[in-house]
Amino acid sequence: MPGSTINAAEPLALTRLKGVGPKLAEQLQRLHINSIADLLFHLPFRYEDRSRIVPIGSLQPGQSAVLQGAVRSADIVMGKRRSLLVKLHDNSGTLSLRFYHFSAAQKNQFKAGNLIRCYGEARRGASGLEIYHPEYHLLESGDEALPEACLTPVYPATEGISQPRLRQLMDQALDMLQAGELPMTDLLPLDWRARWRLPGLEETLLFLHRPPASVQQHQLASGQHPAQRRLILEELLAHQLSMQRLRAGIQAQGAPAIPPARELPAALLRGLPFTPTGAQQRVVAEIAVDLAKPLPMLRLVQGDVGSGKTLVAALAAAQVLEAGFQVALMAPTEILAEQHFVNLGRWFEPLGINCAWLGGKSRGKARTQSLEQISSGEARMIIGTHALFQQDVHFQRLGLVIIDEQHRFGVHQRLSLKEKGHLDGLAPHQLIMTATPIPRTLAMSAYAELDTSIIDELPPGRSPIQTVAIPDTRRPEVIMRVDNACREGAQAYWVCTLIEESEALQCQAAELTAQDLRESLPHLRIGLVHGRLKAAEKAAVMAAFKAHELDLLVATTVIEVGVDVPNSSLMIIENPERLGLAQLHQLRGRVGRGSVRSSCVLLYKTPLGFTSKQRLQVMRDSQDGFYIAEQDLMIRGPGEMLGTRQTGLQLLRVADLQRDADLIPMVREMAEQLWYQHRNQVDPLILRWLGDAERFAAV
Incomplete structure (x- = not known):
């Protein structure tokens, strides 16, 4: 979230606010708040209704509310974790306030008979309804007025800055705004605001930080x-x-x-x-x-x-x-860039256009030769990865x-x-x-x-792809399906995915899977490709697969783009719940590139969460990339x-x-x-x- 400037003058420093020193100002910068103007644009992401007191007896589990009552008892309870349990009652009932982090001074505040007003979410606990670590304060008398005439804002926060502190700072900034000490420039033309019935900027900010309790809360939530x-x-x-x-x-x-x-x-x-x-x-x-x-x-x-x-x-x-x-084509992975180099070279070289390749792993004489061809203009069509933008690359x-x-x-x-x-x-x-x-x-x-x-x-001539989702408990059936397809002359992919970002772990998973499949299917020719192979090794494996010298290719998601093998008609994707729909659609697109009926098996781990079920259902329902997107x-x-x-x-x-x-x-x-x-x-x-x-x- 970037910093902002809301008027033509130099933005007012945060240290103009009471209680803000260099340390707090530095903490606020983590929220991209660098000035008082930035603070006003740091908007609540939700609101709490603290404008009325709820009787304890009417409180429901999961409900957040303001409660007021008298302390009946306060005891240190020894269970799995030591906690302070405060019993609070009013005329309608009793509930407990539980604190896992507390001091002796805090315990002494909860003397029997003291009046407390607190706010929190009620949950079922060992002693009935409980509120864990509520916000609270002591009351001088039972008829003290509710301070909140507005909904209470809840702001994006960071370590070391509490919600009460953010609200206190925001109140100061809003008071400065109302007093004219922080002039706001409304950058939308006046006739636009009239035409589209838009409130002014100052009015908007005051409302969003202090919405009246009477506001339609569903409007704010949506x-x-x-x-x-x-x-x-x-x-x-x-x-x-x-x-x-x-x-x-x-x-x-x-x-x-x-x-x-x-x-x-x-x-x-x-x-x-x-x-x-x-x-x-x-x-x-x-x-x-x-x-x-x-x-x-x-x-x-x-x-x-x-x-x-x-x-x-x-x-x-x-x-x-x-x-x-000259033309430069840049692709995100070596394997995709290599595929483009092969295809474009096959099309352009016979027409007298010299194609050059420059990848991240290009070294020695090959790299020097490519650089010379690019700078001299001898290479007209240049294909590569991010290596194309390195400092020593010069185009003619x-x-x-x-x-x-x-x-x-x-x-x-x-x-x-x-x-x-x-x-x-x-x-x-x-x-x-x-x-x-x-x-x-x-x-x-x-x-x-x-x-x-x-x-x-x-x-x-493209064939539709049948997509099915199968739990990994049926893995032996899936292996048998691969075996049958390859025996009939088809080729298959087995894609391994890991939620970890580590390329090493992904490659290790692919190697173990390839080893298991070779043991289960010893008569099949099985290849392996992953991101840690050298470019020449990857190219050799892919060429062998394309030439049908391999029946089954085990791979990480490096084959997501750039692989075109029309004879491949079966794809297994392990742990598809870990990938986004766009990536799944890309992977599935490696099959169905010929006239043979193709299939994609999504081999998922159970149990599936709601979002994962949604994703897999979309993949089963559609092959339309725009709908999937x-x-x-x-x-x-x-x-x-x-x-x-x-x-x-x-x-x-x-x-x-x-x-x-x-x-x-x-x-x-x-x-x-x-x-x-x-x-x-x-x-x-x-x-x-x-x-x-x-x-x-x-x-």
Whole structure:
């Protein structure tokens, strides 16, 4: 969550607040609160109703409430854990307050007859209804008024900063706001607020930190209150404007205008044993129009698994290569980059285009030779991994950057490759591809600076994939199914996944699985591929599998993308509950690439949680990548779906792309108007909501 500035003047320091010294200010920075303005934009994530006292006798388990009563007793109880048990009673009943962490002074506060007011959640315990570690204070008299005329806010907190401390600081900031000591700049034009019936900024912040007890709480809980909608709109608008500013900044540099090609694309197509689909031809035409403009192309190509994105990229590259420029294609993994190198080399080398490879594991003479070919321009089509943006890589005349599976790259990696292409003040064109279909609401927000093309047609002859979910207690049956399929001439994948991030553990799991399967199926030819194998070893295993010299390939998720073996018709995915839907869909797409009926077995561990059951049901129900992506967004949310290194979407404070999808069209319209009619409001609005984190929105 980025810092913000809410007025033109220097933001007021947190140390202006009573009780805030250097140490507390440093702790608040962990919450991205660097000024009093930031504090006001640190909004509650829920509210508690402490505006009325609930009789003890009417309290229900699971209910949070304010209670008031007299202490009947306070005893130290020795059980599994030592605790202080305080009996509290009123005219309607009795309950216990239990403290596991307490001091002698605290115990002495609970003298019989003392009046206590407390707040907490009632649970069933050893002594009946109990509240564990309630917030409480002693009363001077039984008729002391309730201090809370408003709902009590609950804020995102961090270690060392309690809710009472945050509320006390917030009260000071709000008092300063009301007294005019903290002038607020409302960055939305006045006529907009009237047109869309939006409350003013000061009114909005006061309401959200101190909502009256009479408010409709379901509105607040669902993010539908006008005050929330006002800030949701503003935050989404800031993200949209950030994307628009990024696009304008890139396109201000200009790019080489690449004329439509005649010879190279036609020659490439003549060498293929198939004809491009209508969808592929349409997307290639859209790209060709972009390339012919003197502005950097910024185009995202979405296509489901097996829709033929590689051919689209090759035809785009052909237009640029024919004009005498170089093309760089960057893929996120060695295995995918190698696959592209093989395919593109097979298509382009016969046409006189020299292809070069540069991977992270390229060493010695091979690397030196590739670098020389790239810098001299001898290599025209360059394929590689993140190694392409390393400091010693110099292009002679880079005209097009193609980025595959872009959400897997860190932002700086992508920008570094783009910046390498600058020639005479011109930037290279950018073509970004993904086989992970992006839901429309997410694309409109996360990729607002990109034009989008969709390959919505699969090549003819693809067979549907039957997907079943089977508990791992039936593992012997699954092994038998693999045996039968391979005996009939088919090939199969067995994919091992681990929840641990450790590549070493994943590889170890794959090795153990391969060993077990070799013992169970000694007559089958079984190969193993994982991330710790050398590039040459992986390539050799994959080549053997493709040539049907192996029947079964045991692998980690490194085979998620880039593997095309039409004869493989069975895939087993272990522990599918540990993966997101998009990744499962990608893995499943490794089969069904030929005309043979294909199957995918999701071999899950029991018991399954609710979310895991949802995921597996979606996989059984559909093979539509866009439907699956929508479901993935609903289940996991945008931040996780795009990856932790992607954009500023995980930084959203009040907006929720799934819940607030209906606002996106309005936000796009507002961004367009603000950009052209109120340009002076753009930078302050972006700064307020994104601050320094805006750079993470770049693609």
